[in-house]
Amino acid sequence: MNTTTKRPAVPAGTARVITAAGALATAGSTLLAWTYTSAYPGNLTVYGYPGGLQLLTLTSGLITLALALAALGVKGLRWLAPAGTTKALRLSALAGLGTTWFTVVSIAATLGGLVHLEPGAWVAAVASAVPVAGAFLLPDDTRAPAAARELGSWAEILIIVAAFGAGLYVITYGIDTEYGELFTGYLITVGLTAAALSKSGLIARLNALTAKHRTVTIGAAFAAAAAFPFTQTSDQYTSVAANILIFATVALGLNVVVGLAGLLDLGYVAFLGVGAYAAALVSGSPASPFDVHLPFWAAVLVGATASLVFGVVIGAPTLRLRGDYLAIVTLGFGEIFRIAVNNMDGSSGPNITGGPNGVPNIPDLVILGYDFGQPHVIGGITLGRFANYYLLMLVFTAVVVLVFARANNSRIGRAWVAIREDETAATAMGINTFRLKLMAFALGAALAGLAGTVQAHVSYTVVPEQYLFAGPVPPNSAFLLAAVILGGMGTISGPLLGASLLYLIPAKLQFMQDYQLLLFGAALILLMRFRPEGLIADRRKQLEFHEDTAPPTVPDQKTPDETAGLTKAGA
Structure with missing residues (x-):
């Protein structure tokens, strides 16, 4: 019993x-x-x-x-x-x-x-x-989720x-x-x-x-983002916010390459370095071998164009590779860039980048008479140097977000997603996969170069140690890739959140400096186990990784016209 x-x-x-x-x-x-x-x-x-x-x-x-x-x-x-x-x-x-x-x-x-x-x-x-x-x-x-009550x-x-x-x-x-x-x-x-x-x-x-x-x-x-500097009484924390924006903007550019086109780039930080060095050399630094002091808008174009050209030059012979082979080649490019700028010191090579000393004493920006290196009083609140650069970087971030959103929602963006999901099937549909991958590589490089022009002026100095594959201070290639994966590939807010966390946590928790790679590696393992789509995932990724909880609707169902447009984009 x-x-x-x-x-x-x-x-x-x-x-x-x-x-x-x-x-x-x-x-x-x-x-x-x-x-x-x-x-x-x-x-x-x-x-x-x-x-x-x-x-x-x-x-x-x-x-x-x-x-x-x-x-x-x-x-x-x-x-x-x-x-x-x-x-x-x-x-x-x-x-x-x-x-x-x-x-x-x-x-x-x-x-x-x-x-x-x-x-x-x-x-x-x-x-x-x-x-x-x-x-x-x-x-x-x-019970099922309650329907939202209509509000005015x-x-x-x-x-x-x-x-x-x-x-x-x-x-x-x-x-x-x-x-x-x-x-x-x-x-x-x-x-x-x-x-x-x-x-x-x-x-x-x-x-x-x-x-x-x-x-x-x-x-x-x-x-809300623009109001942040007005909540601060000094530049102590505004400098952290300005660097977070730089890191986040570069991560969003990498998201074009990794998140949309599915190209594993392990040397992406080199494009940030190309833009920073190009802008530093033409912005009037006394250490520059070129006696040139271009206005900021011209320096931005030089930095973005230089990165775009490097993206095309590097991508043209390497993008015919796939998977691990492409990752190894891009990793090699990142190391080649760092070693090359380290040797262009006038002794081991031509005197262009200043070698290990880099390009120091980059002058502060002056746009329409507004000196970014001097404090300004706006509405009774004093904005320091880093607050000025934060607001400038916020404009650049908005531009990158706009470019990413437009590209993602375009026919080219749909073709990139098709290549990411199955390159062989995309080729069979008539998509010119090589040309579209090269476009993604070049666009991502240009966006990184854009952020690099501001980084050069914020840090005053550009040195090779800033552009490592994995180093103690972000941005570097490993942390940029981790930010995209952690936040959520293929989204806008995901890499912004991932980059903010990966920059802010080591900055606030100093004891993690010696163990950050170990801790972030463990965090990524846990993320892949419990939330592989990232902290902020798009609907396609959620359906891919959580089919058992997916609603009975098929997202992004393409009409015949959209399918024809997808084929046309890759033609």
Whole structure:
């Protein structure tokens, strides 16, 4: 006789109440002191005023509370979770638990023991575990995603503007973090919260709104990005943001080659170097052997053209190769470029690039009387040197995004995707694969050269060590490729996000400098296992890697006219 009894399940309503109560307790615990000494950064010793990592725990607790109230059916909050709340609650509760427990452990490890914890830290540790337990007691959501309620155009536009405003605040907070512990907690909170909002369906709902109001979305995105320097009081963090934009723009150019055309280029950073050296040599540097000082627009054309020419010269004899053979050849080109500019010092070769010393003392830009090297007061806010170059690089990023979007949606872009998916089949369809691959290679090289012209002026000096295959400081070829894969190949926002993470994490976590290749390699392995399409994937990649969860519709189904146009593009 079987005497095993089945344990009664906790009612869903009770689990939701437990989750909501735990989230409220987690948020309330941040009003207590977590340690008695200010030796730990962030000043967690004040009662009634959260600071440092406590603010991240407070944010996670409030978001979990909002989702729990939405699960309880509170009117006005169900809009937050059209796809269900269970998975979102679990991830959001884990964000609070992870941030809180990281803080408690970090305090003990930094100050030398648990004795340095105040009772508030113990309350927070216990309270943050309650919503996790409640969320995992909830049954899985089985209902279909709720249809979005029709809103007025003005309300939808306000939601888009508010979303970009919140995004600006979150990004600014991450860049402005002053110490490694806070940035680590920021990564835990933002990463798990973003996943929670994705599972809730809120991000998909926002994406639908941005697709509906594309013009407003583009304007809001550019305005939010342009507002970043005006939130800073010095150039300390604006310099990081300017370099992130350079890295992200180059990664987006590589996305043309790798993400659209499917060409594995391991020497792409050389094209960035060609553009930077070409612009440096004609921008009036005293170290340049050419007595030339072209205006900036002309230097940009020189840098982009030089990179484009190198792309054609290198691509013409090598693009008949495929796969690993092409990767090896492009890797060789990157090393040849670095060695060549290192030897053009007047001793081992002609005196052109200055050899190991590079081209120093590149003058600051002056465009229409606006000196980028001098601070300027705009609207009562002082913009320093890096803020000026950040705004200039933002314009270049917008140009590269426009070029990528136009190319991706054109007949040539569809032909590139066909080549990426199956080059043999594309050839059988009549596509001139060699010509189109050469076009992708040349376009990607030109976009990298475009960014290189600004990089040369931002860094003042161009040296060969900046253009390695894998080095301690991005951008380099390995990190550029990792940014494209991590963010999501073939998308616009994916490489921008991937490049931002890969630049910002080593800049904020100095202890990772000696282990970054190991850690990023492990991160890529985990990414390939759990999300092979990247952090931000296009619809085709999602269907390719997750066929079991794909909707019963076939995306990008081509009409006969589009098929004829695809063939015409490769003719």
